[in-house]
Amino acid sequence: MGTDKETRTVNFNDNSGNNPILIRRCTLEDLEGVIEINEKELPEDYPYFFYKSILDNFNESFLIAVDINGNVVGYIMWRVEKVPAIDSLKIINKGHLVSIAVIKGFRRLGISKALLTKSMEEIKKRVIDEFVLEVRVSNYAAINLYKKYNFSSQSIKYKYYRDGENAYFMVCKAK
């Protein structure tokens, strides 16, 4: 069990009743569950070392949602990138959303909102200028979710995905 900084119990109603979902930091032992969800719910797969490097470098914003039986039912992971500012010689930090997914039986319960809220709070502590992400232009559910967090589409990345689909590049200024 982690400290208050690492865990947060969020009371959601899952489909079978009133089971609490725990939002907490991912650990090495949880990676298998995260990878399983990624492979089931998203067409983009990553090698194990990629997850491990996010876990090692950005642990505070690599969060999972766990059901009452201890199963991972959702995750979110970010990385922080240093990039040159467009309007000055400064180097700025961007929080880049790497991936988010919730398994089908647990959707529309507010789990993604909880994962986003908590992880964005954590990533802000690294003094970032903006949050950025790519999303498939057909991914209505995710686009809706990001708009709720004040992300707006800044440009289109053509043929961004391996199957040729375009992505919206969405940005949200960190306040």
Ligand SMILES: CC(C)(COP(=O)(O)OP(=O)(O)OC[C@H]1O[C@@H](n2cnc3c(N)ncnc32)[C@H](O)[C@@H]1OP(=O)(O)O)[C@@H](O)C(=O)NCCC(=O)NCCS
């Ligand atoms: C997108 C996804 C992560 C949302 O997870 P979720 O836990 O169901 O989302 P939440 O319950 O927190 O919903 C938050 C908001 O997202 C939007 N949203 C979520 N699912 C939606 C849907 N099917 N249709 C329209 N809007 C939707 C709504 O605005 C919703 O707010 P509301 O419930 O108050 O209307 C989930 O559908 C998923 O895992 N999809 C597959 C993986 C994926 O596409 N990841 C994003 C890659 S960029």
